Amino acid sequence: MSFAAVEPSQALEFRVRGRVQGVGFRPAVWRMARELGLAGEVLNDGEGVLLRVKGDPSRIAALLRRIERDPPPLAHVDGIERRYYSGHLPLDFRIAESIGGPACTQVTPDAALCGACAAELRNPDERRYRYPFTNCTHCGPRLSIVTAIPYDRATTTMAPFELCAACEAEYRNPIDRRFHAEAVACPSCGPTASVVALGQAEAPRAGGADAVEIAARRIARGEIIAVKGLGGYHLACDATNAETVARLRGLKRRDAKPFALMARDLAVIRRYCAIDAVEERALTSVEAPIVLLRAKGPEHLPEAVAPGLATLGFMLPTTPLHLLLIDQFEHPLVMTSGNISDEPAVIDDGEALAEIAAFALTHDRDIANRVDDSVVRVMAARSRVLRRARGYAPAPLRLPSGFEMAPDLLAMGGELKATFCLVKDGQAILSQHQGDLENAATLDDYKKNLALFRSLFDHAPTAIVVDRHPEYLSSKLGRAETDTRALPLIDVQHHHAHVAACFAENGRPLHAPPALGIVLDGLGFGDDGAIWGGEFLLANYLGYERLARLKPVAMPGGAQAVREPWRNLYAHLKAAGDFDATPSTFGDWRALEGKPLATIDGMIARGLNSPLASSCGRLFDAVAAALGVCADRQAYEGEAGARLEALAAAAPNEMRGYALRISEPALIDVDPAPMWRAIRDDLRQGVSAQTIARRFHLGLAQSITEVAVRLAAARRFETVALSGGCFQNRLLFESVYDGLCEAGFTVLTHADAPANDGGLSLGQAAVGAAHLMR
Amino acid sequence: LAHGGGGKAMKDLIDDVFVAAFDNPMLAPLDDSARMDLLDLAQYGDRLALTTDSFVVDPLVFPGGDIGKLAVCGTVNDLAVGGALPLYLSCAVIIEEGVSIDFLRQIARSMAATAQEAGVKIVTGDTKVVNKGACDQMFITTTGVGVVAAGVELGAHRARLGDALLVNGLLGDHGAAILGARGDMALQSPIESDCAPLQGLIASLLNAAPNTRFMRDPTRGGVATVLNEIAEAAQVAIEIDEAVTPLRDEVRGFCEILGLDPLYLANEGKIVAIVPSDEAEQALEAMRAHPLGRQAAIIGSVVAGEPGRVTMRTIFGGRRIVDMLVGEQLPRIC
Ligand SMILES: [Fe+3]
Ligand SMILES: [Mg+2]
Ligand SMILES: [Zn+2]
Ligand SMILES: [Zn+2]
Secondary structure (H helix, E strand, O other), X not given: OOOOOOOOOOEEEEEEXXXXXXXXXXXXXHHHHHHOOOEEEEXXXXXXXXXXXXXXXXXXXXXXXHHHHOOOOOOEEEEEEEEEEOOOOOOOEEEOOOOOOOOOOOOOOOEOOOHHHHHHHHOXXXXXXXXXXXXXXXXXXXXXXXXXXXXXXXXXXOOOOOOOHHHHHHHHOOOOOOOOOOOOOOOOOOOOEEEEEOOOOOOOEEEOOHHHHHHHHHHHOOOOEEEEXXXXXXXEEEOOOHHHHHHHHHHHOOOOOOOEEEOOOHHHHHOOOEOOHHHHHHHOOOOOOEEEEEOOOOOOOOHHHOOOOOEEEEEOOOOHHHHHHHOOOOOOEEEEEOOOOOOOOOOOOOHHHOOOOOEEEEEOOOOOOOOOOOEEEEEOOEEEEEEOOOOOOOOOEEOOOOOOOOOOEEEOOOOOOEOOEEEEOOEEEEOOOOEOOOEHHHHHHHHHHHHHHHHHOOOOOOOEEEEOOOOOHXXXXXXXXXXHHOOOEEEEOHHHHHHHHHHHHOOOOOOOOOEEEEEEEEEEEOOOOOEEEEEEEEEOOOOEEEEEEEOXXXXXXXXXXXXXXXXXXXXXXXXXXXXXXXXXXXXOOHHHOOOOHHHHHXXXXXXXXXXXXXXXXXXXXXXXXXXXXXXXXXXXXXXXXHHHHHHHHOOOOOOOOOXXXXXXXXXXXXEOHHHHHHHHHHHHOOOOHHHHHHHHHHHHHHHHHHHHHHHHHHHOOOEEEEEOHHHHXXXXXXXXXXXXXXXXXXXXXXXXXOOOHHHHHHHHHHHHHHHHOO | XXXXXXXXXXXXXXXXXXXXXXXXXXXXXXXXXXXXXXXXHHOOOOXXXXXXXXXXXXXXXXXXXXXXXXXXXXXXXXXXXXXXXXXXXXXXXXXEOOOOHHHHHHHHHHHHHHHXXXXXXXXXXXXXXEOEOOEOOEEEEEEEEEEEOOOOOOOHHHOOOOOEEEEOOOOOHHHHHHHHHOOOOOOXXXXXXXXXXXXXXXXXXXXXXXXXXXXXXXXOOHHHHHHHHHHHHXXXXXXXXXXXXXXXXXXXXXXXXXXXXXXXXOOOOOOEEEEOHHHHHHHHHHHHHOHHHOOOEEEEEEEOOOOOOEEEEOOOOOEEEOOOXXXXXXOOOO
């Protein structure tokens, strides 16, 4: 941004928009202005921040440069507008009273402990030395402690803690790092940590700074400890202790899903993982997510931490409590969400975890809202959010140009990995990850968060957008809402929403011409009543044309075929033809031995709970089963695909992929039949599973690129958008991405919103808004 | 059978099949009406109950029953769950041309036998033969008349927090039997339908638990659908417990192969009863003492929670939403 020279005598007013309230923005501007010797004032108002200055134009330009380049850690400047100012200004620089009553500060995401607070924590001369609830305007809890608006201390779970004089002084001092830090606390006035025994009537309790050490000693002895974190409980144990990790698996009733890890610093992580520069930035960002890293280091963790995978999910300590705890360990801790099986993480008193952990490291500040740990993965040199929660939500995403006047609306999201999305003032406010709505506690949470977001953002939808799937609980909820509130309902096809989400987060304008969306996904309800999931849609925000798809194959048993990959193998072999799955050929397909194939034949023949699906996820399942990976059952959604990727990652770099057949008609079918014959031949020749897995990934990616090239020749698009859950697979993603880039396409990908169903509500919101503005 | 071809002679022949099978003194000539004595009816209670249902099933004969037995049980059970003593049925049959007289005899005998077991008389009826393709072999409509005893008041709205939820036995047998009988499902041993008339079981239940709130027969849509209807009508939350929900191993295994949730499978010899908690044990004992209730169980209760919501506590300790399905069981997983 450049501002033309103006007369030095003329005062200027700058309107700063973006995330500039409640993040220490005004004190930062105050310091910068003072250093530059400028006079004027900075204040909050209903729209953001107003900066009024007078002085040497080059110094004013320098101030603006510094604001843009070096804002406080949690601030984000979206835009600055300039005008002349003729009002009175002080002779020095001041932080002025907010206009329009108390600042209507927006709720921002929870932020990981900042460097300044971490330094205080470790400095014996500081009054917050070793205090587990240290925070300031640059860090600390936000969304997880808010209960209502306006966002100030009284409407958070910090309300019961009355500020001491010292904290009060910091809170009131405009130039202090804790100026209006709503969660400010110290040992004499703030929350207290304690260790409590779970599941006992008279729970023994140990408080104070000792608590963390007691918990650490227990963890070191091989115990599992529940730890009350920012947005929910964790279960913590020594990640290097194979016996404890196995016990945690048993108690948590989680067979195979990888456990998240926490390490003191990057050096510890590097002992187990390779970290590149982008991954390092992600790990140390204020969002401090779990980052999926390649498990390539001099040391190894027990297999039970992430069974069958070639990645480990690491995060750095996110709260002072975590830091004090992990500081005592030279090695990583498992830091998995505090829940049993598929329940949402516990946020109340931890008693629900008594079966798993005998003790909890807890505290007396309530968690108002569950906010799970976020997960990112670096692919094609960009950090990409796979689960968007702590650190990211509820930061708004700006909708592309053309959506400025979008009416307020509410998009309900999907069913698994559900999120919802509010549209307000041209922005999309995506909720934190909610989870699987079929779980009653998760559905309750979803509803609670919906009510919270509506109140936090003062939101009254004029329409509700849902997925077209008739059985999604989010769709049913949305339909019920439109009935009771007499609002219009817009239903959006699942994969159209995926494509629109990718368009929206990449700023593709409302009236841009159609581009090709390639959605490689699990399952979504298709417009022909079949199930879709491997789609090539020439789309804009308003609609789409289905140009190609993976060839539809039966899913014998419906949802059961998702849980049991061998079913997809069998259905795929049958669809590919000339595969007699008779006992004599079971040698090729061991996964089918002993399976009730005659019954499956009957089901497919009668169309009994055997819907046709053009799903890429199911193709992954089928190939995994062919290699004996999770053939009988997958323990969690996407396990077979994740393990197949891990196999492929261990293969030598090989150039040739299996060919898929691309048909010619109006609607192109991508048919894996030739691939199945090639896999059979490779199996017979004893080719390794790693190589087969890699050839599958590469062949699929090549075919996808080829389809895009063919379609572009006929339909003249230059842009391709990639979405769908299968693009969480790094090898597939990078192979497709590179192929399309080489073919000359502009490729849009997900980074801020998940490619999986966590991003669905954003796409629904964009499609819904486009329809309402038509 | 030929449509129209036989004229009056054929019509008489068909009617005779049913008249002969149903044989009872009150049976009216088939195109006339049955007459019932009001004083006679009044000895059973103070309100008449009337219900009607049409029965369509593929295949017509299945393990454990056939369309005839189904048509009698369905209507008898609809009367009985409403608290009525079932007394009389009518029977209207639509027959596709080409169905054999022998087969008609078989179905008529089955209806007669079931009616006898249910203590009801089939007192009037009608038959029609239609062109090939105009119906699928055979449709039967039965209408039932029963009498509700004085003081019996059943209604979903009477459900209260803490009430117990009972079923009289293994769930999903009928739905599984029908699916198994359709096409070549290569089953080891056939699963039999639970099709049975429940008036006797219900009478002893009401006797043991006079404050029973409500009953419903979980036919099409299964227990899951009925529970949702109850929760919705009563504006209460219901929770059932997977660990104690009675299922036959064969049905469990069959559902696992098919990928279907047995809670949504049809039953034709089951009731779901809501009973105040202090009568639950008596109700359970009374059911278990009856041949059609040996595997009765208390599967859940009316709980505090969102009105209209049905949940199941899973064997893993979680709580799963058991929702009313809009259509068929479709995978929701992405
Ligand atoms: Fe999806
Ligand atoms: Mg009925
Ligand atoms: Zn800080
Ligand atoms: Zn203090």
